Amino acid sequence: MEQDREGEARGALFRALPTLLLPWYDQNKRDLPWRENTDPYRVLVSELMLQQTRVEAAREHYVRFLRALPTVEALAACPEDALFKLWEGLGYYSRAxxxxxxxxxxxxxxxxxxxxxxxxxxxxxxxxxGAVASIAFGAPAPAVDGNVVRVLSRYLGDALPAAQLRKAYAAALAPVYPAGRCGDFTQSLMELGATVCTPSSPLCLACPLLSLCRTKSDALPLPARKPERRHTEVTMLLFFAGENVALCRRPAGGVLAGMYAFYTEERALSAQAVEEALARAGAGGAKVGQGTAHRHVFSHIEWEITAYPVDCTGREAAVCAAFGVAFYPLGKVKAELSLPSAYRWALRLFKE
Ligand code: SF4
Known part of the structure; x- marks a missing residue:
């Protein structure tokens, strides 16, 4: 009996959402470039960009990307290097x-x-x-991400970790999608999570759900235990000769697969060990500079990097053969090639 009553009450809370959220959304939605129209290609690009990037950071990239590749055909035909250059700064290149x-x-x-x-x-x-189907095609397809789970768990008072709520919320939202405004309903939930029901200090007094919200607080959802990041010692060799610097491609199947990179080993090497490796490679006498320490954090790995500049002037051929690198003018690397941020920081170690 008690359960039935709670089920009914929750059903009513879900059914109230469109009526409460849509007028608020119409008045308060942010002016974002991907909201100019609901062209499916534009929506797809924005949703992929926003998967791991904040709205403010994605905004400029989105405009630049769409200007360069305004149609799905243009994207399909874009050379990979140019695509990565357009994606530079957004990280997670597998999305591109x-x-x-x-x-x-x-x-x-x-x-x-x-x-x-x-x-x-x-x-x-x-x-x-769900986001693309509802926004671009007006389908009643819920899009429930961490933001939406946060809003709904507070609204409904569900004290469970977010991962356990996602599916249940998607199932409960689908039948309450309002015909003719499916895309706006999806976006109103996202917008509320981004601007009002924020992770800490929600602005409850400005919230259209305040009258029905069961918590009116930031106490929920319960935090999930994050998996520990794996720490890896990494040595980077920054080969250079005059104005040229050496790059390779990251191996397939691992982090930053296929991207430009400096020569990298996933282990700590002393300057002496680097000199010995150079000697074995037939590039003995190359000058190994002082190592610079840098930490780069990926979502699941943390690299503790030591980067050594290596002046290998006159030994370029041996270095290319032994380390699988090729030399490029430093100016070209900076301006034209897409070097992921795990490597780009090291460009400052080359003297102009
Ligand atoms: S009233 Fe507060 S806690 Fe409840 S949904 Fe709105 S902002 Fe979030």
Whole structure:
């Protein structure tokens, strides 16, 4: 009996959401470049960009990206180096690669218009599929990310870790999607989480859900224990000769797969060990500079880096053969090639 009453009360809380949120959204939504229209390609690009990047950081990149690649056909045909250059600063380059693979599939087969169809595109999971299906195609497809879970768990008073709530919320939201305003409803939930029901110090007095909210506080959801990051000692060798610096490509299948990089070993090497490796490679006598320490944090790994500049003037061929690198003018590396931020910081170690 008690359970029935709670089930009914929760149903009423879900049904109240569109009525409370949509008028608030109409008045308060931020002016964001991806809200100019609901073209599916533009929506897909924005959702992939926003997967691991904050709105403010994505904004400028989005405008630049769309200016350079205004259509799905342009993205499908873009050379990978140019694509990565456009993505530079956003990190998680696998998203750019997925976006291009998705664009090629869309060019071949057309744009999927349902969440189920969208989920078959590379890089498109449950949340992104719901967002694109509802915003671009007006489908009643919920998009429940961490933000939305936070809003709803506070609104409903659900004291459980976020991961346990996501599916249940998606199932409960689907039937209350308002016909004709599905995209706005998805965006109103996201907008509330981003601007009012923020992770700490929610602005409850400005919240359209205040009258029905069961907590009116930031106490929920319960924090999930984050998996520990793996620490890895990394040695980078910054080979240079005059104005040229040496790069290789990251190996397939690992972090930053296929991206430009300085020669990297996932172990700590002393300057002496580097000199010995150079001698074995037929590049003995190359000058190894002082190591510089730097930490780079990925989502699941932390690199403790020591980077050694190595002046290998006159020994370029031996270095290229032994370490699998190629030399490029420093100016070109800075201006044209996309070097991930795990490596880009080291450019300052080359003297102009
Ligand atoms: S009233 Fe406060 S806690 Fe409740 S949904 Fe609104 S901002 Fe979040």
């Amino acid at each position: 690669r997925n976006l291009q693979r998705a664009a090629r599939l869309i060019c071949e087969n057309g744009f999927p218009q349902t969440a189920e169809g969208l989920k078959r595109l590379p890089g498109v999971g449950e949340y992104t599929a």
